[in-house]
Amino acid sequence: MNFDLTMLTQLRQARDVVVFTGAGVSQESGIPTFRDAMTGMWERFDPTDLATPDAFKRQPDVVWGWYESRRVIVLRCQPNPAHHAIAAMQTKVPRLTLITQNVDDLHERSGSIGVIHLHGSLHHPRCLACARPHMLPPELPELAPEGQPIKPPRCTHCGGTVRPGVVWFGEPLTDDDWGPAKQAIRSCDALLSIGTSSVVYPAAVLPFEAAERGAGVVQINPQPTDLDAVARYNLHGKAGELLPQLVQALWPSSP
Ligand code: BV8
Ligand code: ZN
Numbered sequence: 001m002n003f004d005l006t007m008l009t010q011l012r013q014a015r016d017v018v019v020f021t022g023a024g025v026s027q028e029s030g031i032p033t034f035r036d037a038m039t040g041m042w043e044r045f046d047p048t049d050l051a052t053p054d055a056f057k058r059q060p061d062v063v064w065g066w067y068e069s070r071r072v073i074v075l076r077c078q079p080n081p082a083h084h085a086i087a088a089m090q091t092k093v094p095r096l097t098l099i100t101q102n103v104d105d106l107h108e109r110s111g112s113i114g115v116i117h118l119h120g121s122l123h124h125p126r127c128l129a130c131a132r133p134h135m136l137p138p139e140l141p142e143l144a145p146e147g148q149p150i151k152p153p154r155c156t157h158c159g160g161t162v163r164p165g166v167v168w169f170g171e172p173l174t175d176d177d178w179g180p181a182k183q184a185i186r187s188c189d190a191l192l193s194i195g196t197s198s199v200v201y202p203a204a205v206l207p208f209e210a211a212e213r214g215a216g217v218v219q220i221n222p223q224p225t226d227l228d229a230v231a232r233y234n235l236h237g238k239a240g241e242l243l244p245q246l247v248q249a250l251w252p253s254s255p
């Protein structure tokens with residue numbers, strides 16, 4: 001792809017870059033995006049209904065089974081060239097803050113460090129009662145291909161019910177994540193928004209705030225989103241294809 005030369009110059013000169021990712025960055029790894037149609041026993045559910053405290057209270061086995069099926073899919077997938085390109089960028093840019101809405105660990109498995117998980121993680125469940133982290137067994141559960149309800153485990157410390165370590169709809173983001181994310185937006189010269197539909201708040205506000213401050217916002221997404229209107233550059237394509245080309249164009253010598 002021939003990238004806009006001004007965009008390349010601005011990205012090369014940027015000292016403080018935020019990379020903001022959504023489910024689209026993991027799509028080419030084989031992980032369904034959040035708004036992809038659900039399959040198997042989950043197809044009758046809307047993710048935004050299942051990803052709530054109320055759903056877990058009403059049907060903990062269905063919700064825990066859904067998260068376990070997603071965790072198993074993630075652990076069977078590998079990072080794709082988009083994840084690797086972002087990790088390569090982090091070695092080139094003086095300061096790169098990676099903020100993700102994703103609950104998978106593919107950024108970490110491709111070498112990115114200091115990842116801010118605004119919506120938590122599939123891999124760090126915790127006790128509903130005492131909030132202690134719960135260690136999942138290393139071997140993957142044998143699940144029915146279409147998915148199945150699974151009784152959530154019990155906390156080994158207090159016997160409470162273990163819940164997924166994600167931020168559900170209606171739950172606040174934790175200050176430990178939201179604080180540093182807002183700080184990164186206040187100081188960045190450029191922001192790359194990659195693979196997000198820009199509809200989930202308050203996370204979705206971050207690229208808009210960066211644009212408002214005059215930071216150069218580059219969006220990578222095959223589809224248009226609300227962010228198209230304020231992004232300085234909209235690259236309509238797949239992250240796994242465009243990002244490696246962008247990194248190569250920015251730093252031609254990179255391995
Ligand atoms: C809260 C964890 C308040 C769980 C998730 C205004 C302000 C504040 C809140 C709200 C507001 N308006 C509405 C709300 C409520 C709500 C909300 O935003 N609802 C939406 C549906 C309208 N927000 C909340 O509830 C938040 N909490 O505000 O609390 C509060 C304060 C004090 C006290 C009490 C309460 C919490 C939101 C967090 C929800 N949890 N995830 C789980 O994963 O199960 S959100 C979920 O959506 C995922 O994390 C996902 O990452 C995220 C965003 O979706 P995307 O990542 O963008 O994924 P999506 O599928 O939508 O899009 C994929 C994109 O990729 C597409 O555009 C596609 O074109 C593109 N793509 C596809 N393939 C590729 C690609 N791009 C590049 N390359 C490809 N190959
Ligand atoms: Zn406990």
